[in-house]
Amino acid sequence: MGLRDDLERFREVGEKRREDLADFIQYGDLGGSGPGQINIPVKIVSLPEFEYDQRDKGGVGQGDGDTPDTGQPVGQPQPQPGDGDGDEDGEPGEEGGEHEYYEMDPEEFAQELDEELGLDLDPKGKKVVEEKEGPFTDLTRTGPNSTLDFERMFKEGLKRKLAMDFDEEFLRELCKVEGIEPRDVFEWARGENLPVSMAWIEEAYKDIPDDERGKWASIEEVENNVEREDVQQKIRREGIDHVPFRREDERYRHPEIIEEKEKNVVVVNIRDVSGSMREKKRELVERTFTPLDWYLQGKYDNAEFVYIAHDAEAWEVEREEFFGIRSGGGTKISSAYELAAELLEEYPWSDWNRYVFAAGDSENSSNDTEERVIPMMEQIPANLHAYVETQPSGNAINATHAEELERHFGTDDDEVAVAYVNGEADVTDAIYEILSTESDDDE
Known part of the structure; x- marks a missing residue:
């Protein structure tokens, strides 16, 4: 090499x-x-490279006349122009390293996160943007001759022949049994599930020559001496020319109409900004919500995001403000869901996929979770509701919101996810818990 x-x-x-x-x-x-x-x-x-000495030294074995004698100290090397991080005048450098x-892009991010976490979220389109003709997989009874399905028409005719045909010669032999009447032949045919009418038997009975009547002593004698031929054998012997075709057998290929649906999603991000949400908790919310936004943006054709901050009241904010806001007020999580329900009216459930993600330290005003938040989560249609608890030091005594949600919805509900993030190491587990919860069933 x-x-x-x-x-x-x-x-x-x-x-x-x-x-x-x-x-x-x-x-x-x-x-x-x-x-x-x-x-x-x-x-x-860093790539290896050759570098020339910057100092002006003579050739090999040559000195400058000031070489110290043996045993004398050589002193410290003197700085040369261009050495170090400063400029030629010795001032510190101002240009940062690259x-x-x-x-x-978000699409590649979503694909890699699927592989990293073993996810298989398959977004469904809702809003129909185009209808187009697909493959000729549908069949109708009318249509242009160019679309006539000959194979299907033959199958229809063949099914009729198999259902309606019978061994006519064998029945004529039965009519020759001594003392037999048409009704006796008809009853025998019914017992054999032969599709023959009484009228056909009566006509065949009349056509029997007098000298052939009484040819057989019993039906059993006919069965033992006359070979019966089933319909399949008859078709093989006579060929397909004897398969009857009727107008109702015709089937015409018709293109399937495919609805092209746009995958639209609106993501509502809710964050507690009350006084208890200190810097570390805010950082964990950002570290969890940001990859979720990237992932869903990469999964859907059209993604829109709504950001709601709340303490005891809720208000809509821009993304740039969302993770940095801190308030000194109390906490009333239901105020955020009330605002979310109002804002989601612009995104009809029939046309938009919806995700409602909320995060905080699980502290909430008394009875607000049970009396207001849970009923609103049940009333707001969404692919998924999720709550992320951020408690770096573990659960506080009054931090019960996440536990109340889990107790009400259980852990197997495919429309509600609850995740706990106590530190950075919990983030990917929380993301997996949220994204793997949504059901794959159709709406």
């Missing part, structure tokens, strides 16, 4: 060492990314 090959291999190793997706979500700098582009830091490996990132 030559030096050039070794250099290429070294470069390839460096480019592939981007931060692991789960580590990035749990511990990385999420703020360096935008709504449409996720920047994941790459662990840069940071390398692996850039991915």
Whole structure:
């Protein structure tokens, strides 16, 4: 392997060492990314290179006349222009080093998160944007001759022949039994499930020549001496020319009408901004909600986001404000759901997929969860309601909101998810808990 090959291999190793997706979500700098582009830091490996000595020294074995004698100290090396981080005048440098990132869009992020966490969310389109003709899989009884399905028409005719045909010669032989009457032949045929009418038997009975009547002593004698031929044998012997075709057998291929549906989603993010939501709790909310936004943006054709902050009251905010707000007020979570219900009126359930994500430290005003929040969660149609509890130091005594939701909805409800985030290491588990809860059943 030559030096050039070794250099290429070294470069390839460096480019592939981007931060692991789960580590990035749990511990990385999420703020360096935008709504449409996720920047994941790459662990840069410096490439080897030759470097010439900057100092002006003579050739090999040559001195400048000031070389110290043996045993004398040589002193400290003197700085040379261009050495160090400062400029030529010795001032500190002001230009920052470059940071390398692996850039991915939300669609790629969603795909990689599916693989990382083992998710299989398959969004469903709701709003019909176009109807178009699909493959010719439907059949009708009328249509242009060019779409006539000959194979299906033959099958219909063949089914009729199998259902209505019988061995006529065998029945004529039965009519020759001594003393037999048409009614006796008809009753025998009914017992054999032969599709023959009484009128046909009476006509066949009349056509028997007098000298052939009494040819057989009994029906049993006919059965023992005359070979019966089933319909399949008759068709093989006579060929398909004897398969009857009727107008009602005709089937015409018709294109299936396919509805092209747009996958629309609105995500309502709710956050407690009361005085108890200190910096660490706010950071955990951001670290959980941001990847959820990226994921759903990558999964749907059209994604819109609504951000609601609340203490004892709720108000709509922009995303840039959402994670940084802190209020000194109390907490009334139902106020956020009241506002969410109002804002969701602009996104009809018939046309939009909906996700309602709320987060806080599980502290709520007395009886608000049971009397107001739970009924509203049941009344607001959504693919999924989720609540994320952020308690870095563990549960507080009055932090009961998440527990009350779990107690009411249970852990198997496919429309409500409850997750607990006590630190960064819990974030990916919480995201999996939320995204894997939604049912795959059709609406």
